[in-house]
Each structure stands twice: as structure tokens, then as C-alpha cells.
Amino acid sequence: MNNSTDKMSSDKNSVKNTNQQIESVFASSMRSYTLTALDYYDQLFSAQMDSARAYSDMAISQARTWLDVKDQESFKNALETQQKTATEFMERVKGDTAKVTSIGQSFTQDSQKMAEETTKKAAETAKQ
Numbered sequence: 001m002n003n004s005t006d007k008m009s010s011d012k013n014s015v016k017n018t019n020q021q022i023e024s025v026f027a028s029s030m031r032s033y034t035l036t037a038l039d040y041y042d043q044l045f046s047a048q049m050d051s052a053r054a055y056s057d058m059a060i061s062q063a064r065t066w067l068d069v070k071d072q073e074s075f076k077n078a079l080e081t082q083q084k085t086a087t088e089f090m091e092r093v094k095g096d097t098a099k100v101t102s103i104g105q106s107f108t109q110d111s112q113k114m115a116e117e118t119t120k121k122a123a124e125t126a127k128q
Helices: 002-067 072-127
Strands: none
Touching: 002 072
């Protein structure tokens, strides 16, 4: 009977140890990755919303400028404003592209680092 009890206790410890290893290697890694992914999508969505807002503000402002055209001088001013807005728009697109690229690169680096750490943990756990 004592051998049977020892065997059950050993089996329970083995299952507990396996569960801890799974938690340590995979579950916690997946939680970390999910948090990183959520942060990435939050940053990306925020950047896109900021860009959309800025672009729509530029478009509305430009439309209002053209509605104010009443004579040759106001037409000339509208053209100048349009050129200035086009330049600002291109600078904004350039900045927004750099921002989105940076967010993506950061996510990629973080994901690769987590994958390397998970692989290392799995290899260490497999040796045990």
C-alpha cells in the first residue's frame, strides 16, 4: 500500500511539475506576446486615427478657403494656401509613415526577442 501511495504522490508531483513547465515556457510567453501585440495595435490604431484627423482637418480647412473665393485676389490667396497645404500634407504623410514604420519595427524586435527567450526556456526545460 505504501508503494501505491508513493507512486500516486510521485505521479501528482510529475503532473504538477509538467504543468509548471508548460506555464513557465508557453502560457506566460503567450500572455507576454499577446500584451505586446495589443500594445502594437493600440499604438498603430492611435497613429492612424491621428493621421485621419489631421488629413480631414486639412481638407476641411482647404474647402473653407475655396468657399471664401470672391475675386481675383482671394483666388490667388486660395492657390497659395493650397500649395502650402500640399507641402504640409506631404510632410505629414512622411512623418506618419516614419511613425508607423517605427511602431512596426519595435513590435517585430520585441516579438523576435520573446521568441528567442521562449525557445531558450523550452530547450532548458527539455533538458530537465
